[in-house]
Amino acid sequence: MRLNEATDRFKALPNNRKFLFLGALAAIFAVIVGAVVLNRDPAYKVLFSNIADRDGGLITASLQQMNVPYQLGNGGVISVPADKVYDVRLKLASQGLPKAGGVGFELMDNQKFGISQFAEQVNYQRAIEGELARTIESIQSVESARIHIATPKQSVFVREQQQTTASVMVSLYRGRMLDAAQVAGIVNLVSSSIPGLLPKNVTVVDQDGNMISKLPDQDQANNLDQRQLAYVHQIEEDYVKRVEAILEPIFGKGNARAQVTAQLDFSETEQTSETYRPNSSPNPSATRSQQIVEKLGKGVPLPGGVPGALTNQPPSAASAPITLPPGAAPGTQTLSGQPMGTDATLERDITTNYEVDKTIQHTKLPKGTIKRMTAAVVVNYRNMPDRNGEIKPTPLTAQEVQQINNLVKDAIGFNSTRGDTINVVNAAFADAIQPVSVQDKVVDYVTNNGTSLLKYGLLAIAILYLIFGVVRPIMRDIVKPPRPPRDEAAEAAAGGRLLAVAGDEEEGGEVVLDAEGRPVRGSRSGGGSGDEEVDEKDVQRRQYMTSLEATRELVKADPRMAAQIIKEWISSDE
Numbered sequence: 001m002r003l004n005e006a007t008d009r010f011k012a013l014p015n016n017r018k019f020l021f022l023g024a025l026a027a028i029f030a031v032i033v034g035a036v037v038l039n040r041d042p043a044y045k046v047l048f049s050n051i052a053d054r055d056g057g058l059i060t061a062s063l064q065q066m067n068v069p070y071q072l073g074n075g076g077v078i079s080v081p082a083d084k085v086y087d088v089r090l091k092l093a094s095q096g097l098p099k100a101g102g103v104g105f106e107l108m109d110n111q112k113f114g115i116s117q118f119a120e121q122v123n124y125q126r127a128i129e130g131e132l133a134r135t136i137e138s139i140q141s142v143e144s145a146r147i148h149i150a151t152p153k154q155s156v157f158v159r160e161q162q163q164t165t166a167s168v169m170v171s172l173y174r175g176r177m178l179d180a181a182q183v184a185g186i187v188n189l190v191s192s193s194i195p196g197l198l199p200k201n202v203t204v205v206d207q208d209g210n211m212i213s214k215l216p217d218q219d220q221a222n223n224l225d226q227r228q229l230a231y232v233h234q235i236e237e238d239y240v241k242r243v244e245a246i247l248e249p250i251f252g253k254g255n256a257r258a259q260v261t262a263q264l265d266f267s268e269t270e271q272t273s274e275t276y277r278p279n280s281s282p283n284p285s286a287t288r289s290q291q292i293v294e295k296l297g298k299g300v301p302l303p304g305g306v307p308g309a310l311t312n313q314p315p316s317a318a319s320a321p322i323t324l325p326p327g328a329a330p331g332t333q334t335l336s337g338q339p340m341g342t343d344a345t346l347e348r349d350i351t352t353n354y355e356v357d358k359t360i361q362h363t364k365l366p367k368g369t370i371k372r373m374t375a376a377v378v379v380n381y382r383n384m385p386d387r388n389g390e391i392k393p394t395p396l397t398a399q400e401v402q403q404i405n406n407l408v409k410d411a412i413g414f415n416s417t418r419g420d421t422i423n424v425v426n427a428a429f430a431d432a433i434q435p436v437s438v439q440d441k442v443v444d445y446v447t448n449n450g451t452s453l454l455k456y457g458l459l460a461i462a463i464l465y466l467i468f469g470v471v472r473p474i475m476r477d478i479v480k481p482p483r484p485p486r487d488e489a490a491e492a493a494a495g496g497r498l499l500a501v502a503g504d505e506e507e508g509g510e511v512v513l514d515a516e517g518r519p520v521r522g523s524r525s526g527g528g529s530g531d532e533e534v535d536e537k538d539v540q541r542r543q544y545m546t547s548l549e550a551t552r553e554l555v556k557a558d559p560r561m562a563a564q565i566i567k568e569w570i571s572s573d574e
Helices: 002-012 015-039 053-065 082-094 117-137 180-193 226-251 398-412 438-448 450-479 488-506 536-557 559-571
Strands: 044-048 071-073 077-081 142-150 164-172 197-205 256-265 269-276 287-298 344-354 358-365 369-379 382-385 391-394 421-426
Touching: 015 450, 044 082, 053 077, 053 082, 077 082, 117 142, 117 180, 164 180, 180 197, 226 256, 226 369, 226 398, 369 398, 398 421, 438 450, 536 559
Parallel strands: 164 197, 369 421
Antiparallel strands: 044 077, 071 077, 142 164, 256 369, 269 358, 287 344, 382 391
16 A cells, blocks of 8 residues: 555656656666776786796786786786786886796707708807896896807817807896805806806806906905805894893883894914923833844953043943843843853944824814904883872882893803993883874875775765755655645635734734634723733734744645745845
8 A cells, every 4th residue: 555655646746856756766776886887896808828936926016016906827827907908018018027038948949940050059059048047037136137158169279279258147136136155156057057168257247237256255444245244233133132032021012122233253263283292201101113233242342432431431221111022131142042152242222212292283263253242222111100190101220220231141141251241221212102093093094095985985975965865855755644635714714813813903902812723802901891801921922823833834734835935034135
């Protein structure tokens, strides 16, 4: 029944309101469909296929910078929205993507029949250069590489033979560099890939034309190279992390800062020492060699030696032990076993060589040893409640500072003999870490998504206007109950009563109205006997209530006309 009544009421509407209602519904439907279409994933088309992993990473990074959506598929396939394929290809081509990487040995796959030896040699050289370039480009810091190989013609004369040379040009990523070890690796890679190419004949330059294949081993100013500087920086960072890691659980993150300075010794020291032990007693000493010479003769031995008193004296006792074989004591027989006569003389010379105790020590001290360590630590005040319960920054006590000092000493391996120093300071930080407020989060979100919010806001405003400004008033007219028929006779009677009241007022009397707004005759003030006096305020109140009720009925019957009347009152000059 309600649906039929609503249909009948819609048919009873004027044609202009019907068209307005249908147009509003069509506009709302169009806005909703348009929003769905705009937010739907666009159709994707293949941008590149069979892309290497390295080129794929570079292409996707560029697409993210350009805010272009993309999809990855199997086999190195990268797809983008169909309407952006050609535009994206041109932009990537301006960046040199995807990289061709040179031709490799696949150039030899399609050799033509009857190709000359010179062309075959050129293709082979191009293939080697391309393969080497691809290998060098796989280094993390190298963006692109190009290689030129100069191979001289072979000669039968040894003196006229020339050595093969090669030149390598590398284009590095912004902010990156190759250290000496990496440059040496490139040089050895190229020289090992080409027969007869020596490492000294390989030249490596960067994109700025600087030759990096012959970097000085050490800086003449501070006797340090890049690897040593990086090692010092790494040592200092490790000690800083140690100190902050042990203090953060106590004071919280960001409330303790540390800086460590390390002095390292990179000098190479080699030391060789040769130590001789004192002569040991004869018994435990080791005999190296022994020589015994005996001379057997007859008669008194002839004097010999240097003339003087010392020659006539008997020899002193031997200082070195003399071990003779058994049965060879002097006066009995010789060492060879021959018997000695009574008038025979024996001359015996014994030479004994002993081993000498000697220690040779060769020591090579390590490079990069720590000579001295200094550490500076700053700790923020603690937030502690005062007597009134308010949280205020409070400095640490001397005992707490001493505890921090001991912790830092143990963390960095403090050694007083090498001159290490530690300085711990307790101070209030000026840049205290503040939590991110909700307002800041909202501002950041609106700033980063302003375009999307504006688009959705305009769509929402359009839909709300169509719903509440056009559709709702028409639906209210369709759904509300029909207006009761007008009683012309009652209106005429009410109009007569009002005229009567007006006529009585012109005669100077005061007329009293009943509950239905009808005047009560004979109620004038000051006229006629027996008439009750009527309160003037009561009469005005009844007139006001009657007019108010009539106005309400008029507004309910035709709200648009009432709104138009009010607009005219507002816009009038009176």
